[in-house]
Amino acid sequence: MFDSSLKNKFNFILVEPSHPGNIGAAARAIKNMGFTNLSLINPKDFPNEDAFYRAKGAKDILENAKIYEKLSNALKDATLIFGTSARTRTIPWPTKTSSELSIVLKKALESSNAKVCLVFGREISGLSNEELQMCDYHIKIPTDEDFSSINLSHAVQIISYVLKMEIDSIDLLPEMENESPTFQENEYLIDHFDQVMKKMDFYDQENPKQVKTRMRRLIKRLKPDKLETGILRGFLAKIEQVLNKKN
């Protein structure tokens, strides 16, 4: 059951792209595969003539591109976030190769408020650790080990091609009823845990930063549904009440 409107549920996000040519080439790449939504985080030089030249027949994608100052602002309604990453990180994150997307994609697209974000990093330095930790999954495009640095718009082309192939072959359940929590709701839950931990002086232990990151990763991997999120937040509120009474 293929629904062309499925592609509207995707958003391609370029974080601080330096070269306007890459923005235009990325716009053309996603439109070639039937996608329409492009967001730019703090682009170095945009709007720019070279971007529109390289976009060819995809100038509409550039004209409708949304621009944000920070990645988190672009992710607010996201229900599933993939970040592209070439390097291996100190704290390992759930990682998919480009050909393994279908498994998580199908589930995400069955929710009524599905919004899948694909996040691409800077040409030279990629995504920061903080940005990568906003993602549910990291995607690693398989490359030759000795030469792994793919041009930004080419990475966008590979991912949008793989997504098109996946979406065109996905067999969705007819009822799209369950609602997924958004990035913002997840952030509230992560913050809530953090607040409670702070109140409990949990943070006085060694290496507080790692603890917070690991809690973040745990919740990202857990992917609680709306009801579960409610339960967890209720539980946290209860702890807070107890703590307040004690003081």
Add this chain to the structure above:
Amino acid sequence: MFDSSLKNKFNFILVEPSHPGNIGAAARAIKNMGFTNLSLINPKDFPNEDAFYRAKGAKDILENAKIYEKLSNALKDATLIFGTSARTRTIPWPTKTSSELSIVLKKALESSNAKVCLVFGREISGLSNEELQMCDYHIKIPTDEDFSSINLSHAVQIISYVLKMEIDSIDLLPEMENESPTFQENEYLIDHFDQVMKKMDFYDQENPKQVKTRMRRLIKRLKPDKLETGILRGFLAKIEQVLNKKN
């Protein structure tokens, strides 16, 4: 059984590319996926600074790129030829989507003299009918119906990505003994049929050009092995003898 030297059996061929930037970006794209061989047919502007700039760490691919005047010269040793094509042609040709490559690829790679060529057309006009008819298969990269014109280097990136994924997962038979006829040997066979048909006045019938093209397509699809090629050419020689006696 993956053998990294398999990738040396591939050759990416760009026919009359106009933009040197695309040549550089294509070089980077194939190196990202572990390929090394690039050939250029009559490039408009090469060597060129912009090509080397866009190649980044793949300058060696450009330095070693082979340049030919005509596509047929670059194909001489080829045992399997794919040509990229967006349009549907008057005479339909065996066509594979990018995800269907594996079926024909495996068989080709099992021959001891395997040389697989991927042929990409001009930025604006693609490959000519004559060039497309030199190919064993046409590849159609699936795109959005309303916006199918993919940037040249992006098309190279998609195909090289798909090939890498296929090659990395192919399970080759250990003995690579059977030898495939090359493009040139096939051309001799096609020409031989043509000569015999002319001698028989087969060409005086309506629409001679279509007949020749259809014979070409038939032999391309047949993919005779060396022995079969020998039998067919023996048969043609025999017909010639008979014709000569008659005259």
